[in-house]
Amino acid sequence: MKNNTVGEVFTGVDGLGDYIGSLPEPDWMRETRLAALERFSTMDWPDTAVEEWRRSDISSYDFNAYNMRGAQQSAAADSADPQAEPDVAGRISFEGPDAVATSLDPDLASQGVIFEPLSEFVLQNSANHGGNMSKATRAVRDLIMDSVHKADNKLKLWHYAGWTHGVVLYVPRFMEIKNCFVLDFQESGDSVISAPQVFVVLEEGARVEVIQRVHGADEGVVLLNESVDIHIGDGAACKYVALHNLNIDSSSFGTTLARISRDGHLHHGIAAFGSMFTKFRVDAELNGPGSDVLLDGIYYPAEDQHVDLRTVQTHFAPKCASHALYRGAIRDEAHGVYQGLIYVGDEGSETDAYLTNNNLLLNDGAQADSIPCLQIHTNDVKCSHGSTTGKLNRNEVFYLASRGFSPEEAEEILLQGFFEPIVARLPGALQEEIRDLIAARFVPVDIL
Amino acid sequence: MEIKIEGLEAKIGDTPILRGVDLTMNSGEVHALMGPNGSGKSTLSNVVFGHPSYEVTGGRVLVDGEDILEMEPHERARLGLFLAFQYPVEISGVTVGRFLRRAVEIRFEGQKEVRTKGFLKDLREAMDFMEIDQQFINRYLNEGFSGGEKKRMEILQMLMLQPQFSILDETDSGLDIDALAVVARGVNKMREHDFGALIITHYQRILDHIKPDFVHIMYQGRIVTSGGGEIVTELEKRGYDWVRAQYGQEEEVHE
Numbered sequence: 213m214k215n216n217t218v219g220e221v222f223t224g225v226d227g228l229g230d231y232i233g234s235l236p237e238p239d240w241m242r243e244t245r246l247a248a249l250e251r252f253s254t255m256d257w258p259d260t261a262v263e264e265w266r267r268s269d270i271s272s273y274d275f276n277a278y279n280m281r282g283a284q285q286s287a288a289a290d291s292a293d294p295q296a297e298p299d300v301a302g303r304i305s306f307e308g309p310d311a312v313a314t315s316l317d318p319d320l321a322s323q324g325v326i327f328e329p330l331s332e333f334v335l336q337n338s339a340n341h342g343g344n345m346s347k348a349t350r351a352v353r354d355l356i357m358d359s360v361h362k363a364d365n366k367l368k369l370w371h372y373a374g375w376t377h378g379v380v381l382y383v384p385r386f387m388e389i390k391n392c393f394v395l396d397f398q399e400s401g402d403s404v405i406s407a408p409q410v411f412v413v414l415e416e417g418a419r420v421e422v423i424q425r426v427h428g429a430d431e432g433v434v435l436l437n438e439s440v441d442i443h444i445g446d447g448a449a450c451k452y453v454a455l456h457n458l459n460i461d462s463s464s465f466g467t468t469l470a471r472i473s474r475d476g477h478l479h480h481g482i483a484a485f486g487s488m489f490t491k492f493r494v495d496a497e498l499n500g501p502g503s504d505v506l507l508d509g510i511y512y513p514a515e516d517q518h519v520d521l522r523t524v525q526t527h528f529a530p531k532c533a534s535h536a537l538y539r540g541a542i543r544d545e546a547h548g549v550y551q552g553l554i555y556v557g558d559e560g561s562e563t564d565a566y567l568t569n570n571n572l573l574l575n576d577g578a579q580a581d582s583i584p585c586l587q588i589h590t591n592d593v594k595c596s597h598g599s600t601t602g603k604l605n606r607n608e609v610f611y612l613a614s615r616g617f618s619p620e621e622a623e624e625i626l627l628q629g630f631f632e633p634i635v636a637r638l639p640g641a642l643q644e645e646i647r648d649l650i651a652a653r654f655v656p657v658d659i660l
Numbered sequence: 661m662e663i664k665i666e667g668l669e670a671k672i673g674d675t676p677i678l679r680g681v682d683l684t685m686n687s688g689e690v691h692a693l694m695g696p697n698g699s700g701k702s703t704l705s706n707v708v709f710g711h712p713s714y715e716v717t718g719g720r721v722l723v724d725g726e727d728i729l730e731m732e733p734h735e736r737a738r739l740g741l742f743l744a745f746q747y748p749v750e751i752s753g754v755t756v757g758r759f760l761r762r763a764v765e766i767r768f769e770g771q772k773e774v775r776t777k778g779f780l781k782d783l784r785e786a787m788d789f790m791e792i793d794q795q796f797i798n799r800y801l802n803e804g805f806s807g808g809e810k811k812r813m814e815i816l817q818m819l820m821l822q823p824q825f826s827i828l829d830e831t832d833s834g835l836d837i838d839a840l841a842v843v844a845r846g847v848n849k850m851r852e853h854d855f856g857a858l859i860i861t862h863y864q865r866i867l868d869h870i871k872p873d874f875v876h877i878m879y880q881g882r883i884v885t886s887g888g889g890e891i892v893t894e895l896e897k898r899g900y901d902w903v904r905a906q907y908g909q910e911e912e913v914h915e
Contacts, residue, residue: 606712611749613733614709614742615759615817616766622734625762629753629800636753660712660733 224278224405224435228252228374235282240349241334244356248363248372255366265365267549267581268491268520273463275370278435280405283309283331283377299641301391301420302327302381307398308406309377320389327393330378330409348382351413355441359469367465371407371439378409385445386417392639393420399428399436399458410440414448414476423639424454426464427486434462436487442470444478446500453481453508453638455646456490460515463489474500474529481508481638484519485649493522498532498560507567508634509538510646512653513546520549523567527560527593536567539631542578543655549581554595556588563593571601572630574657606659613660620656627654661687661724661740661824661856663708668719669881670707677703679881680719685874687824687856690847692867692892694860695878696900701860702746704878705827709733709743738766742823744814746830746860751801756813757783759801760820767821786819789849791842808839815846825856832866844869864892879907 222231232245257275258265297303302316304327311329326333326348333352356372363369379395399406412422428434436458444450456464464487470478484490496505505525513519525534540548552567571580584597604626612622628650635646668681677700685691693701707714708721710733720727728736737743751759761779787794790812802810811831818826828847832840847857847870859870867875867889875891876883884907885891894902 605749608749608751610709610711610733611745611751614737614745615763615821616734616737617763618734619732625754625759626751629751632753633800 219281219284221279221281223276224280224374225276225370227280228370231280231282231374237334238336240353244353244360245373247357248360248369251360251363252366252369252373255369258365258367264493264522264551265491267547268489268518270489270491275435278403278405280374280376280407281309283311283329299391301389301393303394303396304329304379305396305398306377306408308400308404309408311377317391320387323387324384325387325389326380326382328380330375330380330411333380348380348413351382351443352380352411355411355413355443358471359439359441362469367437368439368467371409371437371467374405374407375409375439376405376407378411380411380413381420381422382411382413383415383418383420385415388417388419389421391421392641393422394641395422395424397424397426399426399434399462400432401434402432403435404432405435405437407437407439409438412440412442412450412452414442414444414450416445417447418445419449421451421639422453423642424452426454426456426458428458428462430459432459432461434458436462436464436466438464438466440466440468442468442478444470444472444476444503446473447475448473449477451479451481451639453483453642455483455642456486456492457649458486460486460488460517462487464492466492467495468493469495469497470505471497471499472503472505475502476500477504479506479508479637481510481634482521483510483638483642483646483649484521485512485653488517490517490519490521492520493524495524495526496534497526497528498534499528501529501531503529504533505535507534507536507538508638509536509540509550510631510634511538511540511548512543512631512650513540513548514543514653515546516544517546518549519547520551522551522553524553524555525565525567527554527556527563527565529559530561530563532560533564535565537634538568539570539572539634540580541572541574541627541630542580543574543653545577547579547581549583551583551585552597553585553587554597556590556593556595558589560590561592563590563595565594566596566598568597569599570630572627573601573603574655604657604659609660619658619660623656623659624651624654662722663825663856664720664722665704665708666720666722668704668707668721669717670703670714671717672703672714676717677714677881678707681878681881681883683876683883685825685856685858687854689856689873690851690870691856691858692861692872692875693858693878694862694864694875694892694895696903697862699878700881701878702829705743705829705858705860708827709736709741740824742818742821742826744811744818744826744828744831746833748802748810748814750803750805752803754801755798756801757797760817763817764820783820786816789819790816790846792816807834808836811835811843812839812846815843818850819846822850822853824854825858826850827858827860829860830862831859832861832863840866841869864896867892877903877907879903880909
């Protein structure tokens with residue numbers, strides 16, 4: 213496989229049209245980019261007059277000062293040895309926009325599972341997929357157009373016009389895959405835009421688990437603007453957990469939109485540790501009766517990090533359940549924002565929905581905003597929200613101290629315990645990693 | 661182990677609670693501390709363990725001759741002291757098994773190796789003894805436990821940590837007669853070794869199960885009388901009004 217782009221660099225905003233023109237993509241994909249670009253051009257960047265952006269001011273960003281380039285088709289693809297990782301169904305690793313290693317269990321490939329870098333998928337230059345390609349292509353195209361159509365801010369449209377790289381995971385009907393799929397995004401460089409796009413398409417009855425890691429070099433400034441589109445067919449189930457840990461000079465923007473069909477199930481998780489500035493939004497659309505959703509979130513900003521997370525549980529069908537649990541510990545001068553919305557349309561009878569947000573302020577100067585909201589347009593629903601913001605409990609530290617635990621250890625145990633109900637239900641491969649990140653951030657405050 | 665409390669005075673905010681407590685106890689002895697509500701019994705246990713809400717304004721607490729009032733709470737615990745709380749807190753996200761494994765490690769640091777197998781075996785035995793379901797090993801400590809389950813969990817911890825001296829702060833309150841018997845069984849098992857306890861209680865019934873060597877009556881922040889089991893009988897017959905009448909002091913008039 214030859215390199216078929218030269219890795220030309222474009223400025224983030226002014227160069228967007230030229231960037232799209234330079235990509236060797238088929239018309240159907242170019243049309244989606246141009247549709248996004250057209251809406252992008254008519255919109256202003258979100259400002260603090262909009263409620264969703266009120267606490268996250270991006271007016272100081274000069275997005276044109278960042279550069280981007282498309283993925284290079286790399287000979288490194290299929291380099292990873294699938295036998296080397298017994299618990300992994302497939303792995304794709306990126307360095308910047310370039311896929312440097314991909315693997316997929318050959319048994320799964322032979323059964324019609326597609327798991328490959330998006331640029332390759334788009335070019336349809338991979339092996340034959342037993343007739344699934346056209347179905348998968350259609351699904352991907354529909355997801356993009358749905359997202360472009362629904363996008364209510366310029367950053368999201370910017371992403372769909374100018375995405376740089378990504379992944380497609382397509383799972384045929386009734387394929388239950390026990391091992392997980394792993395997406396590794398390694399970012400580096402200065403003033404670099406990274407705009408990865410992930411598609412997860414599950415046909416009826418399919419089940420998968422996906423782990424996404426976004427991490428980067430210690431130095432450098434990356435502007436991440438990612439998007440994840442998930443389609444969960446009737447009775448299908450998806451667990452998708454993302455760990456974000458870019459360096460402290462970087463910024464992270466992202467949206468996830470999951471559409472869940474009848475009796476489908478989504479467990480989404482996000483752990484936000486990195487970046488000076490983070491603004492993520494997770495949308496779960498419950499479109500079919502009996503579907504259910506669990507949204508988990510962990511954040512632990514320190515120094516002067518700003519983390520703003522929003523969840524939206526949209527009930528468009530009856531007899532659906534959705535739960536969101538977001539927990540944040542906030543240290544130093546950091547600022548955590550959580551906004552949660554439960555929306556129940558008039559078709560959403562017998563909805564069971566709640567959202568919970570708990571914040572721990574670890575010192576004076578740390579700040580948490582918790583904004584839960586319910587919009588309910590039908591009767592016969594069970595919806596509630598709960599939000600707490602407090603400090604480490606002195607009586608709990610005293611209790612542990614009375615059992616011989618030093619105050620430092622007691623505080624760390626309580627902090628880990630604060631996150632543990634969420635961590636314990638994330639994929640096993642991520643649990644220790646997240647506990648280690650929490651431990652690495654811990655500083656005793658000595659409240660006894 | 662000898663615990664010698666001398667002229668202990670403490671306050672919470674501006675309110676004096678302990679007004680000169682004198683009490684000497686040794687491991688090998690079980691003391692009961694009784695008295696009406698508000699007499700300062702729970703404050704005494706909290707002050708001995710160094711709860712930060714209380715300020716000590718006078719006196720000493722000597723453990724084998726060493727004043728522990730300057731020590732941090734965990735340092736006091738590491739001497740071999742244990743407090744069974746009246747209201748044990750819920751520790752979310754920390755399983756009983758993980759918590760106890762670490763607590764046992766700390767308790768016996770440098771004394772004996774805590775082997776994974778040995779620990780679990782000990783824990784399972786102790787849980788059987790305390791009639792606690794094994795599934796509690798994987799539950800978060802005290803979270804969602806009933807009042808009685810929390811009290812039994814306190815005694816389970818005591819059995820695992822093998823302290824030399826325990827203060828049991830109203831461990832009997834809120835227990836039905838069966839649960840009370842189980843709790844008492846745990847305490848009596850400790851007495852097979854060199855172990856002492858101060859049992860703080862409002863009622864006499866736990867003392868039917870755990871025979872105290874000494875009984876002290878606390879009122880208005882002082883130990884007003886001490887003796888043997890006959891005091892319990894006296895209290896049962898005459899109630900606390902007798903204590904108030906005999907030992908009550910006029911409240912000081914504050915300007």
